[in-house]
Amino acid sequence: MALANKILLKISSALVSIFGSLILVFFIIYLLPGDPVLSMLDPSTATAETVANLRKELGLDQPIYIQFADYFLNVLHGDFGQSIINSEPVLPKVLEHFPATLALTLTSAIFSIVIGLLFGVLSAIYRNKWIDFIARLIGLFGISMPTFWSGILLILIFSVFLNWFPAMGSDGWKTLVLPSLSLGFVGAGLIIRMVKTSMLEVVNEQFIVTLRAKGLSERVIMYQHALRNALIPAITIIGINIGELMAGTVVIETVFSRQGVGRIVADAIMAKDLPVIQGVVFFSAIVYVIVNLLVDLSYSLIDPRVRRSDQR
């Protein structure tokens, strides 16, 4: 019962977060310098009539609380706004492109988790050996390389010189390899560093000393006891990371000319299509909140301590 309450509480706090991001996204349009309508239109071609029309279309002639209420009601009805260029509604377009982005996000997440856990654990166990050194390098490069550069390097090496994988497009698994590598590398870097730090912290705890005193083999201590305890902060970073990965698709989809949600944003930036940017950012915020909610809930599966404190 208490567990159900806890879950309900987490879900409601996730809903509050989504509402918060709605407020934030709504106010982005007021960041536009001067008159938002004027700055969205090309001043050389805009007439007084088009300005008035756009103002009405965006509802900017209404008082601000009515605008927000309208925006909120529209969102509840699945209307995330529409493009000012071709009046296309945002949500269907985003949903249409979402599978491609989701596939990219998931493959890069898997790549970063596998590499991250592997090297994170190895570098904590073989501390200051050569494998720790390599893991540290991967970690540092992962968080220091801009994705648009690692993407371009991968294109140069594997498409231009070796011709193994296509440099662009979004059909087939082959087009997924290079973008996932380049995006997953960032996550891998973060996870390696996180896993290593938390492993080293766990290793210093009393229960490890007890296990060692009991005469358990180092392998069992490390992989069965230390790793499970070190996973908790790692999972947090993975949760946050999936949001960042989704955000990173904006850049990566541009680099690899892939069709996807990120590409919609990149195109909207070029066209100064602010409602589209608002819509996509809000959509990503929802996904981000949901992923973090799932991560939050999964703690109790992994960590009995959390489970027990839930039931108290």
Place this chain on the structure above:
Amino acid sequence: MKEIVNVETTLRVPKWTLKKRKTNFSISNLFLYTSTVIVLFIIACAIFPKWIAPFSPTYMNAEDILSKPSANHWFGTDYFGRDVFSLVIYGSQDSLIIGVTSVLIGGIIGGSIGALAGYIGGFVDVILMRVIDILMTIPGILLALAIAAALGPSLFNIVLAVAASAIPGYARVMRGQMMSIKKRKFVAASCSIGTPSWRIFLWHILPNSWSPLLVLGTIGLGTSILIGSGLSFLGLGTIKEIPDWGALLSQGRGYLTVAWWISTFPGLAITLFVLSINIIGDKLRDSFDPKTR
């Protein structure tokens, strides 16, 4: 102080984790020195580009278009016949400005919010942290991107956008610091002799709480430079004669098959710079936090 900490760790840490500590020491210090040199060199490039760059960044040599890296043009030339090495040197200015100012702005605003929330507590804390929570619902890059897209392309707007995306991190760390230091005995002691609370805040709590912010700021500098160059890669930066690293890389993208050097070298510059900052940041963090040592 140092000895005390070490005694403590040797008591708790089993010997095998300590065994090979010294062998790696020289390598990690070598990295640290190299990073410091790289960062100093890039700062020098940003301040005195004229003295370091062999060519003017706007000089176009029509007879020397898209030529490979050579002794004359270290990083080759682009499709206008401009020297890529000189462009990279001049491009450091914007990246450095974006990184440093956005960290300063984000750190000051975020730090102040966190300090107020943590020190005053109660209602103020609830309200301020709700605002921070809302800011955190959108991933940093996307938030920066939306703000930069709304504000329009300019260097200052990129700085603002990147700073806004960094605020929550600083606010949270500062709040945590405030809350823990507030409860320390020396604060209670100072309070008991009648020191006004603003004075306790300025003289006793603030000087004791900023060191994690410094570490976060150093690592944040790298993140800011990455996000900033990402924004200008996407075309949100200023369109001007001398492109910054992100824009230069984006311009070279169309010439990947014929001239790999235009995109490769600005990216290398970003990576080396951020890498060096991260190495220095790690070292700073380690020296402030004995647990990771």
